[in-house]
Structure formats: C-alpha cells, structure tokens
Amino acid sequence: AQKITQTQPGMFVQEKEAVTLDCTYDTSDQSYGLFWYKQPSSGEMIFLIYQGSYDEQNATEGRYSLNFQKARKSANLVISASQLGDSAMYFCAMRGSSSGSARQLTFGSGTQLTVLP
Amino acid sequence: DVKVTQSSRYLVKRTGEKVFLECVQDMDHENMFWYRQDPGLGLRLIYFSYDVKMKEKGDIPEGYSVSREKKERFSLILESASTNQTSMYLCASSSGRDRYFGPGTRLTVT
Numbered sequence: 649a650q651k652i653t654q655t656q657p658g659m660f661v662q663e664k665e666a667v668t669l670d671c672t673y674d675t676s677d678q679s680y681g682l683f684w685y686k687q688p689s690s691g692e693m694i695f696l697i698y699q700g701s702y703d704e705q706n707a708t709e710g711r712y713s714l715n716f717q718k719a720r721k722s723a724n725l726v727i728s729a730s731q732l733g734d735s736a737m738y739f740c741a742m743r744g745s746s747s748g749s750a751r752q753l754t755f756g757s758g759t760q761l762t763v764l765p
Numbered sequence: 766d767v768k769v770t771q772s773s774r775y776l777v778k779r780t781g782e783k784v785f786l787e788c789v790q791d792m793d794h795e796n797m798f799w800y801r802q803d804p805g806l807g808l809r810l811i812y813f814s815y816d817v818k819m820k821e822k823g824d825i826p827e828g829y830s831v832s833r834e835k836k837e838r839f840s841l842i843l844e845s846a847s848t849n850q851t852s853m854y855l856c857a858s859s860s861g862r863d864r865y866f867g868p869g870t871r872l873t874v875t
Contacts, residue, residue, distance in 0.1 A: 652807075654807075657805070681862065683864075685866075690868075691774075691853070691868055691869040691871075692866060692867075692868050692869070693855065693857075693866035695863065695864070698862065739807060739808065741808075743862075751796055751813060751815060751859075752798075752810055752813065752823065753798075753808075753810075753864060754810075755800075755807040755808040755809070756807050757805055757806055757807040758807050
C-alpha cells in the first residue's frame, strides 16, 4: 500500500519569500513517481511538478522545485519568490509501478498556503 | 488543450435519490478516474476505468457505481444518495504520466 503524508494543514508566507511544503511518502515499489498539484479556490487541480524515483536531479519548473530525498522518503515542494496568486491548497501525490498502483495516484491531505502581502 | 468537463459545478439532491455525475474528456485518453475530496482527507479514489466497459474499484467504492460505455465519457452513479456522500467530486483522465482534472462537482445531499 502507498501512503502520502502532509503534516502541515496550513502555512503562511510573506510575499516574495520562499516557502517549503512538506511531503513524505511510503511505498514498497522500487519505481514510482511523485507529483505536486495546486488547487485554487476555484477548485481545478493544476499540475505543478513531477519527480521520478530514478531521476538523478531534483525537478524544477520555474519558481517550483522539488527537494527529493529518497533515503528519507521525502519530496518537499519549494516555491521561491511567493506571489499572492500562490495562495491555494497544495497536494502531494504518488504513483507506483506495481500491479494495481501503476494507474492510481495516491494523494496526501493537502496544505493550505496563504501568501501575505 | 486537454479538456475534462463535468456536467454540473453544484448539485443538491435529497437522500435516497439516484444521482448521476457525468465526465467527458476530449483527448482520447484510455484512463479515467473519479475522486472525492473532503477536508483533511485529500483526494480519495472511488473508481477508475482503463478502457471502455472496464472498471476497477478504488479505495472507497462503497455506495457508488460507474459506467463507461464510450471512451470519452465516464459516469459516477450514486444509487441511493446519502448525507455522508456530500462532498466535492473530481473527475480526471490520463494517458501516460500526465493527469488532467475536471473543475469538480460540489454535491450536497440533504
């Protein structure tokens, strides 16, 4: 079974500062993928960034980077230079490679980020 | 752009009613998914389908059924709605790694 844990229900950050959203995971699969999604108040889920378990470098997409520490089973999202529009719910998710888990995404409980002006 | 559309953004139904939530995608994706989202619980998978007429149970299938008669359409059915099915329902489709979500349907069962 796969499990994603996000221990921060809510976070606040000052505009223009960096913020780290925590995510730890548990899986018995050797190959897996880690995702981060953003969900604004409008409700749609927006894909942000992906990290494969065998990727040697941490993924980056613009102001988003993923701090992947495989031995610690963590995949934290770092948002640099926060903007007011970054205020949203953020979900960490994982997809495994074994039968039954390869097509599914397992989500964490989410972190509500509020960017303060 | 991939589009995943859901038939309603908001829905209010009475206990015991049969409820249909429709999802349509326009990118010929094989895989389609239904999730429910509740505060503090994240998204939980109800059912998914990897081909027409094929379906598999997710983590919380009880009280739900699904139908996929055409590749582009995946329906979630609440046979007899109950108040504990009040939630946000999200549909998604994928082909490979990327997953695309619909805007969600907020269902209230009174």
